Amino acid sequence: xxxxxxxxxxxxxxxxxxxxxxxxxxxxxxxxxxxxxxxxxxxxxxxxxxxxxxxxxxxxxxxxxxxxxxxxxxxxxxxxxxxxxxxxxxxxxxxxxxxxxxxxxxxxxxxxxxxxxxxxxxxxxxxxxxxxxxxxxxxxxxxxxxxxxxxxxxxxxxxxxxxxxxxxxxxxxxxxxxxxxxxxxxxxxxxxxxxxxxxxxxxxxxxxxxxxxxxxxxxxxxxxxxxxxxxxxxxxxxxxxxxxxxxxxxxxxxxxxxxxxxxx
Numbered sequence: 001x002x003x004x005x006x007x008x009x010x011x012x013x014x015x016x017x018x019x020x021x022x023x024x025x026x027x028x029x030x031x032x033x034x035x036x037x038x039x040x041x042x043x044x045x046x047x048x049x050x051x052x053x054x055x056x057x058x059x060x061x062x063x064x065x066x067x068x069x070x071x072x073x074x075x076x077x078x079x080x081x082x083x084x085x086x087x088x089x090x091x092x093x094x095x096x097x098x099x100x101x102x103x104x105x106x107x108x109x110x111x112x113x114x115x116x117x118x119x120x121x122x123x124x125x126x127x128x129x130x131x132x133x134x135x136x137x138x139x140x141x142x143x144x145x146x147x148x149x150x151x152x153x154x155x156x157x158x159x160x161x162x163x164x165x166x167x168x169x170x171x172x173x174x175x176x177x178x179x180x181x182x183x184x185x186x187x188x189x190x191x192x193x194x195x196x197x198x199x200x201x202x203x204x205x206x207x208x209x210x211x212x213x214x215x216x217x218x219x220x221x222x223x224x225x226x227x228x229x230x231x232x233x234x235x236x237x238x239x240x241x242x243x244x245x246x247x248x249x250x251x252x253x254x255x256x257x258x259x260x261x262x263x264x
Contacts, residue, residue: 002132002139002189006076009159009180010189011141012128013074013107013121014211015058017067018252021045024059027250031224032056032136032213054130056137068202069252072109073141073209074121075159076128080106083120083158087112090154100124112154114147115206133214139259140212141178141190148194151207152176155192164188169240202255212257218244221258225250 006012018024025036028049034056038047046060062069077083080098087094087110095117096109105124111117121128133139145151155161160181165174178190190212197205215221218236225232225248233255235246243261250256 001186002141003187004127004129004132006123006127007180007183008076008078009161010076010187011073011132011138012076012123013058013119014071014129014138015046015060015074016069016071016254017062017064018059018069018254019062020252021047021059021061024250024252025049027228027230028059030228031221031230034136051131051136056129056131068204069250069254070117070203070208071211071254071256072117072119073211074107074119074128077120077122080108080120080122084108084110086158090157092154092158098122112151112207114145114151115203116143116145116151116208118209135214135216137214138211139214139261140257141209142212142257143190143192143207143209144195144200145192145207146194146197146200148174148176148192151192168193202249202253208255210255210257212245212259215258215260218246218258218260222246222248225258 002011028034034049034051036047044061048055049057084094084098091113093111095111098106098108100106103124104126106122109119131137152163161178162181164177168175176192177188179188222232222236229251231249233247236244238244243259245257245259247257
């Protein structure tokens with residue numbers, strides 16, 4: 001499970017790049033009950049989402065030319081600059097060089113060797129998200145990639161992850177469960193799966209990460225998605241041992257998963 005007791009390599013922040021911040025805030029507010037707090041014009045409209053007074057994510061204006069609207073997942077690091085150097089040594093690319101975020105922390109954004117985009121967060125005054133693993137918050141992270149073996153090697157060396165491979169039903173391939181190094185199985189935080197390039201149309205055939213948000217009622221949340229202009233790529237459907245889930249896309253094209261875990 002994801003916790004706010006962040007360790008190196010664990011998910012600690014996520015934000016959405018959106019063409020229209022106000023529209024995104026309205027959509028996610030209607031779907032998950034999030035409240036948006038803008039940092040003002042001086043921050044380019046960037047602001048945080050809160051649920052029951054706790055920060056659960058953020059959103060900012062999409063400024064990169066040709067980029068799609070998408071969620072960016074940040075993994076904890078003790079040293080963003082050292083991580084940037086390690087990314088380049090391992091064949092990845094630094095998209096946004098390490099920079100300070102007003103004393104809250106230090107961040108950087110990267111592209112892995114297969115084309116998947118991700119980021120890191122070095123805590124300052126802020127450790128990261130204030131609520132996770134409850135309805136309306138991040139509960140899992142997932143990478144769809146064209147080369148699972150290469151992705152596992154890259155992220156394993158960079159983030160210190162360990163993997164537990166499990167076969168998918170019906171001969172659908174292998175799903176690799178991700179846990180930070182030296183932590184027990186209970187701290188699994190996500191997974192990665194190899195898929196053909198044609199399954200990655202949202203990102204133009206490139207690998208991509210997406211967040212999984214917990215829900216007390218997957219079907220009701222999916223209904224909210226549809227009622228507010230979003231679409232559903234898959235589900236809702238039951239996944240044995242996992243829960244009831246659906247792959248959703250917001251009105252601007254950013255994908256995310258809604259999950260009601262089996263144990264909830």
